[in-house]
Amino acid sequence: MKDILKDIPDKRQDKNTTSLKFKKDLISYLGDNYKDKICLEIGTSKGYSTRILSHLFKKVITCENNIDNINFAKDINKDRDNIEFLNKDVYNTSWDFEDIDVVFIDCNHEISYVLSDIRNAINLCKKNEDILLIFDDYGLDNPWEGVKEAIATYDNDDRFEIVREIGEPKGSDCNPRALLRDVEGVICKFTSNVEYKNIVFLMDIDLQGDGRYSSHRRDAYKYSIASWQKWCDKNNTELFVLNDLVVEYQKMAICWQRYYLFDILDANDIKYDQILMVDADTIVHPDCPNFFDMSDGKYVGVHNEGSYDWIFRSIENYSKYIFDSKMIDWWKYINGGFQIVNENHRNFFQKIISFYFTNQDNLVKLQETFHTGTDQTPLNFLLQLENIDLKLLPYEFNMCDLPRKDILGEDLLFTKVGWIYQFNSIPNQKEHNITNYFMEKTYKHFHGELS
Amino acid sequence: MGKKNVVWWPAVKNVDHNDKFGNFEYFQYSRNTWEYWCEKNDVLFVPFEVPVEDDLFRFRINWQKAIFVFDELDKRNIEYDQIALVDSSFMIRWDTPNFFEMTDRKFTAWRDTDNMRWIYESIQGYKDFFDGFVLDQSKYVNSGFIVFNESHREFFQSFKKMYYDNIDTLLELQDKIVKRGNEQTPLNYWLQVKDIDVNIDLPIAFKLTHLQRKDMFSHNWQLDEDKTPFFIKYGYNFSFNGLPKDQRNNIMKQTWDIIKGNYK
Numbered sequence: 261m262k263d264i265l266k267d268i269p270d271k272r273q274d275k276n277t278t279s280l281k282f283k284k285d286l287i288s289y290l291g292d293n294y295k296d297k298i299c300l301e302i303g304t305s306k307g308y309s310t311r312i313l314s315h316l317f318k319k320v321i322t323c324e325n326n327i328d329n330i331n332f333a334k335d336i337n338k339d340r341d342n343i344e345f346l347n348k349d350v351y352n353t354s355w356d357f358e359d360i361d362v363v364f365i366d367c368n369h370e371i372s373y374v375l376s377d378i379r380n381a382i383n384l385c386k387k388n389e390d391i392l393l394i395f396d397d398y399g400l401d402n403p404w405e406g407v408k409e410a411i412a413t414y415d416n417d418d419r420f421e422i423v424r425e426i427g428e429p430k431g432s433d434c435n436p437r438a439l440l441r442d443v444e445g446v447i448c449k450f451t452s453n454v455e456y457k458n459i460v461f462l463m464d465i466d467l468q469g470d471g472r473y474s475s476h477r478r479d480a481y482k483y484s485i486a487s488w489q490k491w492c493d494k495n496n497t498e499l500f501v502l503n504d505l506v507v508e509y510q511k512m513a514i515c516w517q518r519y520y521l522f523d524i525l526d527a528n529d530i531k532y533d534q535i536l537m538v539d540a541d542t543i544v545h546p547d548c549p550n551f552f553d554m555s556d557g558k559y560v561g562v563h564n565e566g567s568y569d570w571i572f573r574s575i576e577n578y579s580k581y582i583f584d585s586k587m588i589d590w591w592k593y594i595n596g597g598f599q600i601v602n603e604n605h606r607n608f609f610q611k612i613i614s615f616y617f618t619n620q621d622n623l624v625k626l627q628e629t630f631h632t633g634t635d636q637t638p639l640n641f642l643l644q645l646e647n648i649d650l651k652l653l654p655y656e657f658n659m660c661d662l663p664r665k666d667i668l669g670e671d672l673l674f675t676k677v678g679w680i681y682q683f684n685s686i687p688n689q690k691e692h693n694i695t696n697y698f699m700e701k702t703y704k705h706f707h708g709e710l711s
Numbered sequence: 712m713g714k715k716n717v718v719w720w721p722a723v724k725n726v727d728h729n730d731k732f733g734n735f736e737y738f739q740y741s742r743n744t745w746e747y748w749c750e751k752n753d754v755l756f757v758p759f760e761v762p763v764e765d766d767l768f769r770f771r772i773n774w775q776k777a778i779f780v781f782d783e784l785d786k787r788n789i790e791y792d793q794i795a796l797v798d799s800s801f802m803i804r805w806d807t808p809n810f811f812e813m814t815d816r817k818f819t820a821w822r823d824t825d826n827m828r829w830i831y832e833s834i835q836g837y838k839d840f841f842d843g844f845v846l847d848q849s850k851y852v853n854s855g856f857i858v859f860n861e862s863h864r865e866f867f868q869s870f871k872k873m874y875y876d877n878i879d880t881l882l883e884l885q886d887k888i889v890k891r892g893n894e895q896t897p898l899n900y901w902l903q904v905k906d907i908d909v910n911i912d913l914p915i916a917f918k919l920t921h922l923q924r925k926d927m928f929s930h931n932w933q934l935d936e937d938k939t940p941f942f943i944k945y946g947y948n949f950s951f952n953g954l955p956k957d958q959r960n961n962i963m964k965q966t967w968d969i970i971k972g973n974y975k
Binding site for chain 1 (some may be wrong): 828829831926931932934941
């Protein structure tokens with residue numbers, strides 16, 4: 261161990277590295293058990309930890325966005341031949357790595373970035389195997405939520421556990437800025453478990469009302485549900501259809517109630533990986549690619565390409581009356597009818613519900629005055645104001661407003677140019693007859709009669 | 712002097728189409744905006760007003776703007792860094808961010824999803840010409856605003872050769888068989904056949920086409936506090952396509968009248 265730690269500074273000498281105790285604990289935990297394995301390091305910094313890791317693993321792949329840091333790290337590790345240095349922005353590029361056994365995470369310590377790191381690391385785990393995640397600065401006393409809070413979001417996930425605390429203890433003065441509020445670092449283990457499936461979540465609730473609450477609106481939902489069931493069967497995904505309201509719809513419009521998603525899944529004892537919340541006026545192409553594989557573990561939506569008159573009015577109206585005149589990037593505005601989320605977004609959904617009840621009267625008044633949507637525009641404001649890391653999929657994954665694209669017709673051209681069709685914004689309808697007609701026709705085009 | 716970024720602005724007046732395009736008066740409004748933006752961003756504005764090939768039937772300006780861009784820059788001894796080809800039906804807002812800084816030095820373009828039926832039919836129409844190549848429509852881009860650099864010279868030169876080698880066939884496809892556009896769909900095939908790395912991730916505010924289809928001519932009539940049309944308020948670079956061509960002059964003039972105070 262002495263040889264490995266030769267010339268490596270302690271955190272007290274260089275605050276950007278880990279303490280010597282952290283490194284010793286790490287060496288002690290990993291021992292010789294990983295000599296034939298690959299470690300991915302997120303955040304090379306000066307390369308001191310990289311050097312330690314290079315002694316413990318067959319190979320180390322280390323990612324760093326700052327080229328000066330990479331050059332420094334290369335220099336101090338010039339005698340090591342098993343390190344691959346990547347100049348990579350890990351938050352804006354895919355983690356295209358294979359056969360990774362351990363991920364050492366020491367990059368941006370703000371919670372949203374750490375959650376992104378964890379999600380990306382977990383995605384590297386093979387089915388029914390496990391992966392180690394090593395975190396520095398678990399006990400760092402930041403004024404913002406950080407590593408500890410990110411890991412805490414996995415408290416209820418029995419695939420994820422802290423297996424060892426490492427480094428300086430709580431209260432240590434190893435960081436010159438502040439005493440540690442908890443142990444310096446932790447080693448976590450994530451075990452992939454096939455019981456945790458991806459979920460497609462739909463709402464099909466008969467409100468037996470008039471207008472937008474009319475039962476006719478649901479007439480063709482059975483085709484949507486059947487198309488999604490077939491897609492789920494093909495893609496090892498579970499379909500969950502909610503048939504009951506969580507809250508009376510007079511108190512909360514049905515669209516808002518989807519943000520009780522995690523409570524609903526918990527109440528039904530459903531284990532999940534990622535969840536697609538999709539509207540029941542959609543039909544999915546049977547060969548639609550598995551969009552869960554495209555998420556990079558992020559919140560996923562599809563930009564709403566429809567009437568921008570409606571979208572801009574909606575944004576401006578909500579901005580003025582609800583969001584203190586704040587504005588959002590309209591080109592990131594997503595349709596609420598297709599949202600992929602995961603456990604990392606539980607807190608965000610709780611914020612949405614809380615936001616709703618805090619602003620309930622104003623929201624209802626605004627909805628009834630301007631008719632520029634219910635949850636969709638507030639969702640977009642909250643996504644951007646809360647800095648949720650959003651990934652946009654192409655239009656083909658939520659093809660709303662089909663008539664505007666000149667592809668809604670008897671030839672069903674839309675089925676040749678995309679994957680998920682949302683039969684909304686269709687003009688001149690009576691009791692949703694055109695929507696229902698095309699949903700039935702599209703389903704039968706792919707699958708024949710409903711069995 | 713170092714190499715500058717260049718805006719390559721095709722604006723050739725085809726006298727045979729003077730009636731259809733109202734004597735091309737709209738060129739001036741586009742030019743006003745682009746000259747201002749170029750000066751503000753230290754970009755060289757390079758108009759393409761005299762065609763290389765005089766036969767504008769066999770060599771439509773839409774083809775010439777693409778296949779001769781490098782030849783013309785060479786001929787004029789212009790040293791360039793990146794080149795933005797932008798149609799003269801576009802007007803750029805005065806405060807548009809410098810898109811040259813956002814390209815990652817890739818071929819940069821914007822998806823075209825306006826009239827997806829037209830696009831689908833165009834793609835199918837040219838499929839046999841390109842030996843049955845299966846073009847990915849989800850990567851189909853608009854050719855009215857594209858950004859590229861020296862590394863794409865060979866791509867455009869080969870595109871030119873392809874055109875010269877097949878000019879009669881392409882004219883027949885474009886005028887008699889497919890009747891869905893000029894160079895745009897062949898350019899898309901060429902991009903995908905040649906496996907060019909195309910950046911299609913920049914915000915659509917930089918390429919606002921089919922404004923009418925998108926309902927962008929209106930303003931917020933509910934709040935009624937600001938009558939600025941949405942496309943001006945929220946767009947960076949707006950194209951007056953997808954409209955009857957004889958209305959283009961009038962609409963671009965009206966737009967210029969609204970915004971011209973910002974270009975002084």
